[in-house]
Amino acid sequence: MTTTEVGRSLPRLEARQKVTGHGNYTHNIKLPGMVHAKVFRSTVPHGRILSIDTSDAIALPGVTAVITGQDILKIIPEPYYGPAFHDQPILALDKVRYVGEPVAVVLAEDPRVAAEAAELIFADYEELPAVYDETEAMTSKAIVHDELKPAGTFPDLKHLIGRKDTNIALDFHLKRGDADAAFASAEHVYEHSFQTQQTMHTPFEPLISLAEPGDGRVTIYSASQSPSFARSEVARLLGWPENRVQVKVGHLGGGFGAKLYIKLEALVAALALLVRRPVRLSLSMEEQFYTITKHASTFHIKSAVDKDGRITARKCEVIWNGGAYADIGPRVTQKSGFTATGPYDIESADIDSYALYTNRPPAGALRGFGIPQLVWAYESHTDLIARDLGIDPVEFRRRNILRDGRPHVTGTIMKDAAIDAVLETLAKRMDWDAPFDHGSGTLKRGRGIAIGFKACVSPTTSVASVSVSADGSATLYLSTVDMGQGSDTAMSQIVAEVLAIRTEDVRVINPDTDITPYDMATLGSRSTFHMGNAVRKAAEHAREQLLEMAEKVGLPKKNTLNVPEIFRHAYGMQAGTVIGVGTYIPTYASPDKDGLSDNVTPFWMIGGTGVEVEVDTETGQIKLLKMVNAADMGNPLNPRIVETQLSGAAIMQLGFTVSEEMILDGGQVTNASLADYKIPGIRDIPPHIENHIVEAYTHDGPFGAKGVGESATFGVSPAVAEAIHDACGVRLTKLPMTAEVLYKALHGEQE
Amino acid sequence: MTKRSITFYLNGRPVEAYVSPKDTLVDLLRNLDHFGARESCGQGLCGCCTVLVNGTSVSGCLELAELIEGKNLDTIEGLDAGGELSVVQQAFIDAGAFQCGFCTSGFILMVEQLLDENDSPTPDEARDYLSGNLCRCAAYPEILDAVQLAADKRKSLQKEPA
Ligand code: FES
Numbered sequence A: 001m002t003t004t005e006v007g008r009s010l011p012r013l014e015a016r017q018k019v020t021g022h023g024n025y026t027h028n029i030k031l032p033g034m035v036h037a038k039v040f041r042s043t044v045p046h047g048r049i050l051s052i053d054t055s056d057a058i059a060l061p062g063v064t065a066v067i068t069g070q071d072i073l074k075i076i077p078e079p080y081y082g083p084a085f086h087d088q089p090i091l092a093l094d095k096v097r098y099v100g101e102p103v104a105v106v107l108a109e110d111p112r113v114a115a116e117a118a119e120l121i122f123a124d125y126e127e128l129p130a131v132y133d134e135t136e137a138m139t140s141k142a143i144v145h146d147e148l149k150p151a152g153t154f155p156d157l158k159h160l161i162g163r164k165d166t167n168i169a170l171d172f173h174l175k176r177g178d179a180d181a182a183f184a185s186a187e188h189v190y191e192h193s194f195q196t197q198q199t200m201h202t203p204f205e206p207l208i209s210l211a212e213p214g215d216g217r218v219t220i221y222s223a224s225q226s227p228s229f230a231r232s233e234v235a236r237l238l239g240w241p242e243n244r245v246q247v248k249v250g251h252l253g254g255g256f257g258a259k260l261y262i263k264l265e266a267l268v269a270a271l272a273l274l275v276r277r278p279v280r281l282s283l284s285m286e287e288q289f290y291t292i293t294k295h296a297s298t299f300h301i302k303s304a305v306d307k308d309g310r311i312t313a314r315k316c317e318v319i320w321n322g323g324a325y326a327d328i329g330p331r332v333t334q335k336s337g338f339t340a341t342g343p344y345d346i347e348s349a350d351i352d353s354y355a356l357y358t359n360r361p362p363a364g365a366l367r368g369f370g371i372p373q374l375v376w377a378y379e380s381h382t383d384l385i386a387r388d389l390g391i392d393p394v395e396f397r398r399r400n401i402l403r404d405g406r407p408h409v410t411g412t413i414m415k416d417a418a419i420d421a422v423l424e425t426l427a428k429r430m431d432w433d434a435p436f437d438h439g440s441g442t443l444k445r446g447r448g449i450a451i452g453f454k455a456c457v458s459p460t461t462s463v464a465s466v467s468v469s470a471d472g473s474a475t476l477y478l479s480t481v482d483m484g485q486g487s488d489t490a491m492s493q494i495v496a497e498v499l500a501i502r503t504e505d506v507r508v509i510n511p512d513t514d515i516t517p518y519d520m521a522t523l524g525s526r527s528t529f530h531m532g533n534a535v536r537k538a539a540e541h542a543r544e545q546l547l548e549m550a551e552k553v554g555l556p557k558k559n560t561l562n563v564p565e566i567f568r569h570a571y572g573m574q575a576g577t578v579i580g581v582g583t584y585i586p587t588y589a590s591p592d593k594d595g596l597s598d599n600v601t602p603f604w605m606i607g608g609t610g611v612e613v614e615v616d617t618e619t620g621q622i623k624l625l626k627m628v629n630a631a632d633m634g635n636p637l638n639p640r641i642v643e644t645q646l647s648g649a650a651i652m653q654l655g656f657t658v659s660e661e662m663i664l665d666g667g668q669v670t671n672a673s674l675a676d677y678k679i680p681g682i683r684d685i686p687p688h689i690e691n692h693i694v695e696a697y698t699h700d701g702p703f704g705a706k707g708v709g710e711s712a713t714f715g716v717s718p719a720v721a722e723a724i725h726d727a728c729g730v731r732l733t734k735l736p737m738t739a740e741v742l743y744k745a746l747h748g749e750q751e
Numbered sequence B: 001m002t003k004r005s006i007t008f009y010l011n012g013r014p015v016e017a018y019v020s021p022k023d024t025l026v027d028l029l030r031n032l033d034h035f036g037a038r039e040s041c042g043q044g045l046c047g048c049c050t051v052l053v054n055g056t057s058v059s060g061c062l063e064l065a066e067l068i069e070g071k072n073l074d075t076i077e078g079l080d081a082g083g084e085l086s087v088v089q090q091a092f093i094d095a096g097a098f099q100c101g102f103c104t105s106g107f108i109l110m111v112e113q114l115l116d117e118n119d120s121p122t123p124d125e126a127r128d129y130l131s132g133n134l135c136r137c138a139a140y141p142e143i144l145d146a147v148q149l150a151a152d153k154r155k156s157l158q159k160e161p162a
């Protein structure tokens, strides 16, 4: 199909706003009469609240109110929220479960007064034993939640209701074939364990929400990736119909999964309703570390390999450190867990994946929904097997790769998944078959390639509407949140393509739940596919109506619409509106009791990375010389934006690979600042970066497109580990791989 | 906290404002509905709050507002005076040098300053100069492209005076 607007690399529609300082961020909002909120947080990792003394804070001049969990109960009797479990209180009630948990809030007209007053609050706790490590949490006597509280709306979680004395929020199991038999008769058996660390998204626009009370309603302005969910969850908490809660979202200054579901929205709504004034709560960079993080994990992986170097069976045990509240962790455990065997054609598999509660800040989704943690382990494992067998690692992958038409371990037949093409692109661009200079003296060089894949969270719904004005311009209403990924632009390109107008003539109405239709959330690279399909349908619906109008007024039935002409003929002047509506939900089959399903995802995301590194064996310094990213992008809607998504994702993952780590001491994060939590800077990026779009038409995607935001994160960590190994013979199995860690490994010092 | 009145020049225009002793330049600008300089790390580490004081870049999150008395404060909002984007702003669009855009004001002001000092920076020089600014979306490769584009464009404009 030849397209003119789809596939065009035009700049983001909001580009001009962003370079002139007029970006439409929630931070800019000021409401008349607004008060500022400052959160008072727990100083103990696990404890029963004995008392909260707010008297000094209240007495400080300029303080409007001090609110505790008990006050919240006055308007929300069951103040527990969460997307899968209703386990997180708006403010702590009987117990605190991590250092940094919100316990009370001060409101004041001057944000500095609020901050000063928050320091005057004193809480007394009876400390309880705490658990931080995910493996220890499996058997620990320290129990984070007295009772599991899964949201009753999900049939697959019902069996967990009321479960006691466990930190396992959810366990997911997949069983295919007879793995035990395969292991018993295997030529080779390999077994390894890998770990990842807890990290934070650090979106540069820190989390922020405002709430404005109205007459029997509340309006929430929030930097949220999921306005529809925020609305229904706040409505549920208040016991109100959804149409009395309005959630409005501007452009986000980064999200990466940090701004999903409910973060500050329920709190600001409750505060505003309690004090009957607009409330603004803006977190500091430090406070973000106490709000949402990425799962630390431990992955035990074991493979049976035959004499030809084919993997015949694999066992995976993945333990996810979910922190004190479940957030979306249980879904990560399931929906990513079933890909733990990797993009390989394996006959028999056992997967056990566990979501654990611990006394750490909660973990949720971060660019990849758990996939980077899995790929880190299975690709490191793959390289170690190839090394032992003496097979080239790319060749070993080729022998085992999962090709279209073959069943994934869930039983779903692979389709439109260019795994082999991604691998071959990387091999070619890395010049894999050419001789490689491993350096000399203390400067050693090495290289590695790794690939990964991801299923899309399913089933989820998107709805969009398009209104076409009589002058031929169009307005697109959707609840997809543009946090920098360029969705406003890509979605407008779809509308423009269908209506045969220019993308620049489409205006996007940013999420406002009073106006824009439902969307599950902007997460997991689902928007291009789901919302893209909804937008396409909405535009097609409008187009059909326009064609009918044309026919009625006797205009020639042409493929190219002349919209203004149609309206003029129909209404005798420039008047009228045509509204198209589109809804999309893909087909899906829930996994059975063995975790099997013949339709487990609407599409697969595939990405991989190749790197060359230089290691200074004296100091352990690791320098990336080259990074090649490749991903199956379907048919890219806007190749330029897609490419920046690739390098952005890969560089972010590079931070999680070589430097970023939240350090905890007695449950207290000790480096909750960009000073000590080192994210990649402009000097940390490899001097040579290539991004390759592997074009592979996605049959059910809008114009063949699929999601792109996370794919380039997958391969980075294991590729770097293999390159280090290739350079200096040391295998690191724990992230991050800092110079210090490598130095110790090289010089025989135990950590 | 007692507020006092100060006067200064904001993007070339005289302004009077009331400030508290603890207000930073970011606070002051917010009160004047200028949102282009924004606080992220609040510690002088990311550069999202970059503004120019008497022509020199500073972290607006760390500078006390009171000290701007009588000085020139220039922000991203002043760059497209007359409605025309600066060469650097246009280069950022052409190179796709941002995603979320939260860091963009700071980067653009730094690149303006870089090119004023050095009309042909090498990529290494550009990296060094910009290393005080962070971008979580990691648009770094495209930012370096934008520096190159803007440098070339500025030079070609100098050659053919309008
Ligand atoms: S907010 Fe000022 S440097 Fe980060």
Ligand code: FES
Binding pocket: A204, A253, A254, A484, B097, B098, B099, B100, B101, B102, B103, B104, B134, B135, B136, B137, B138, B139
């Ligand atoms: S573009 Fe998002 S932080 Fe730089």
